[in-house]
Amino acid sequence: MTTHSFEDTEDFARRADEADALRSFRDAFHFPPGTDGKPLVYLAGNSLGLQPKNAARYVxxxxxxxxxxxxxxxxxxxxxxxxxxxxxxxxxxxxxxxxxxxxxxxxxxxxxxxxxxxxxxxxxxxxxxxxxxxxxxxxxxxxxxxxxxxxxxxxxxxxxxxxxxxxxxxxxxxxxxxxxxxxxxxxxxxxxxxxxxxxxxxxxxxxxxxxxxxxxxxxxxxxxxxxxxxxxxxxxxxxxxxxxxxxxxxxxxxxxxxxxxxxxxxxxxxxxxxxxxxxxxxxxxxxxxxxxxxxxxxxxxxxxxxxxxxxxxxxxxxxxxxxQAGMEALRAKSEKLTGYLEFLLEKLPPGFVRIITPRDVKQRGAQLSLRFKGEAQGMLKRLSDAGIICDFRKPDIIRAAPAPLYCSFTDVYRFVRTLEAHARD
Missing domain, CATH: 3.40.640.10 (Type I PLP-dependent aspartate aminotransferase-like (Major domain))
Structure with missing residues (x-):
């Protein structure tokens, strides 16, 4: 999957998830529930990873x-x-x-x-x-x-x-x-x-x-x-x-x-x-x-x-x-996830958000660091209210990390659509 094969549609994100050979690993983790009872979109694995379901049994x-x-x-x-x-x-x-x-x-x-x-x-x-x-x-x-x-x-x-x-x-x-x-x-x-x-x-x-x-x-x-x-x-x-x-x-x-x-x-x-x-x-x-x-x-x-x-x-x-997953497969998926995230972010209104992480996938991991026009902490709160968890670093950076072991293309799509809803606030 290259950048040129991405599509800015929910259907594409779903098809990408269906084709993902690692998709079953998502079910091996506990996702915190949102206020609507649905699992949160969790893009904060660069701060604290989710709990594997087997952890409680092993402990x-x-x-x-x-x-x-x-x-x-x-x-x-x-x-x-x-x-x-x-x-x-x-x-x-x-x-x-x-x-x-x-x-x-x-x-x-x-x-x-x-x-x-x-x-x-x-x-x-x-x-x-x-x-x-x-x-x-x-x-x-x-x-x-x-x-x-x-x-x-x-x-x-x-x-x-x-x-x-x-x-x-x-x-x-x-x-x-x-x-x-x-x-x-x-x-x-x-x-x-x-x-x-x-x-x-x-x-x-x-x-x-x-x-x-x-x-x-x-x-x-x-x-x-x-x-x-x-x-x-x-x-x-x-x-x-x-x-x-x-x-x-x-x-x-x-x-x-x-x-x-x-x-x-x-x-x-x-x-x-x-x-x-x-x-x-x-x-x-x-x-x-x-x-x-x-x-x-x-x-x-x-x-x-x-x-x-x-x-x-x-x-x-x-x-x-x-x-079980292997780092080679995880890294390949990670590059696709951040590539898709980058592709979608570039579709947002000019000047709304700027990616400060290198565009070369070989010079970055699963995280994209974003600078927003306006007050970033307010954006973080709006994301949280929408059931999306990222994190904030002063003075104005929101970090979004779609960890490939449990994050999906649909998660990335939902994140950017939520950003878009606030792009003209």
């Missing part, structure tokens, strides 16, 4: 095993807790294009980001800067600034921000690479989002990683808006690490466990500085309770504590759906 199983076995559930439950996190390891690896040894599900995103920077931000007198995108998610900004201060540097000198060209909304890849060519000898760490939370721009991970490594920099990515959204190839692309949350596109629930990728070239480097905890200790000797830390090879060696099983159970329900 209930672990509650039952806790009641039945008590502490013995670590060994004798249906899914013994001692190894429960390993149930999602291979699925997580497939989601981000990694080897199982390179990933682990643990903690929350910013905790993991700090743990990774302990290991991979190693400033020296001449190489101490951290390269970030201007307008990164605030938590990332706070994290890198605090790491710089922790090492005795003024963030105003240590943080090197990438800015769009005057009059432009997003960064150009050639400008990112040019900055690395010019300043790479000063940069200790490149720390970018894979997809910028505000603009929806997806960055060129392999090109940035290759250039940064050639300049001697460590490279990490925040995949908060990339995991479960883009078709990633972290092992082949070669960044040193990546971190992600699981409550957005990955549908793990509010405050869900996060994930970490550490490239296999660091798998057995015991001299890497890290914060240590007993769950990262070699499994063969962990319960000998020895005084000296012996890290597991790979990403598991960065674990600190045993994971919360109930959160893992909910996440497992979503990962199974991703595994």
């Amino acid at each position: 209930q199983e672990e509650l039952e095993d806790w009641a039945r076995f008590g502490v013995e559930g670590h060994h004798h439950g249906r899914h013994p807790w001692l190894h429960y996190h390993e149930l999602v390891t291979e699925q997580a690896a497939r989601l981000v294009g990694a080897k199982p040894q390179e990933v682990v599900v643990m903690n929350t995103l910013t905790v993991n980001l700090h743990l990774m920077m302990v290991s991979f931000y190693r400033p020296t007198k001449t190489r101490f800067k951290i390269l970030v995108e201007g307008g990164a998610f605030p938590s990332d900004q706070y994290a890198v600034a605090s790491q710089a201060r922790f090492h005795g540097y003024d963030p105003r000198e240590a943080i090197l921000e990438l800015k769009p060209r005057p009059g432009e909304e997003t960064l150009r890849t050639e400008d990112i690479l040019a900055t690395l060519d010019q300043h790479g000898h000063e940069v200790a760490l490149v720390m970018l989002g894979s997809v910028n939370y505000l603009t929806g721009q997806a960055f060129d991970i392999p090109a940035i990683t290759k250039t940064a490594h050639a300049k001697g920099c460590f490279v990490g990515f925040d995949l908060a808006h990339g995991a479960g959204n883009l078709k990633l190839a972290l092992h082949d692309d070669g960044p040193d690490f990546a971190v992600w949350c699981s409550y957005k596109y990955l549908n793990g629930g509010p405050g869900a466990l996060a994930g970490v990728f550490v490239h296999e070239r660091h798998a057995r480097s015991k001299d890497i500085p890290r914060f240590e905890g007993w769950w990262g200790h070699d499994k063969a000797t962990r319960f000998q309770m020895g005084p000296t830390f012996d890290p597991l090879p790979g990403a598991e060696g960065w674990q600190l504590s045993n994971p919360p099983i109930l959160q893992l159970a909910a996440l497992r329900a979503s990962f199974e759906l991703f595994d």
Whole structure:
């Protein structure tokens, strides 16, 4: 389905849904009901994903095993807790294009980001800067600034921000690479989002990683808006690490466990500085309770504590759906959904709305960020009253994310028709 084959009709949207090989996955999720009792059009999976229907059953199983076995559930439950996190390891690896040894599900995103920077931000007198995108998610900004201060540097000198060209909304890849060519000898760490939370721009991970490594920099990515959204190839692309949350596109629930990728070239480097905890200790000797830390090879060696099983159970329900659908098919549908959304938006009256997300589908995920003529928060309220959920970011941006695992072409059509009804308000 190309842009030229789209049609601005409800019948076309219905036919596209009927032809969608992934349409059955929509039934695997709970949709919040609107005031009329019908399911909402949910375009906020970039903020919090919907609940998989199996999540409650999987969580209930672990509650039952806790009641039945008590502490013995670590060994004798249906899914013994001692190894429960390993149930999602291979699925997580497939989601981000990694080897199982390179990933682990643990903690929350910013905790993991700090743990990774302990290991991979190693400033020296001449190489101490951290390269970030201007307008990164605030938590990332706070994290890198605090790491710089922790090492005795003024963030105003240590943080090197990438800015769009005057009059432009997003960064150009050639400008990112040019900055690395010019300043790479000063940069200790490149720390970018894979997809910028505000603009929806997806960055060129392999090109940035290759250039940064050639300049001697460590490279990490925040995949908060990339995991479960883009078709990633972290092992082949070669960044040193990546971190992600699981409550957005990955549908793990509010405050869900996060994930970490550490490239296999660091798998057995015991001299890497890290914060240590007993769950990262070699499994063969962990319960000998020895005084000296012996890290597991790979990403598991960065674990600190045993994971919360109930959160893992909910996440497992979503990962199974991703595994069944496959990221290649999901990404293909995502490109069609955002392409259809873009096509319909361009039919609206001139000047009413402006798309700030890149038009090239290879430079964006499932999100289109929209600037509206007039007051955007009022538009958000009108959308909500019509049974359509998006989200708002100051000063004037509404983000619409038709997540391909559960959103439909009819959802996109209904969203734009609602916008059209207010285009001349």
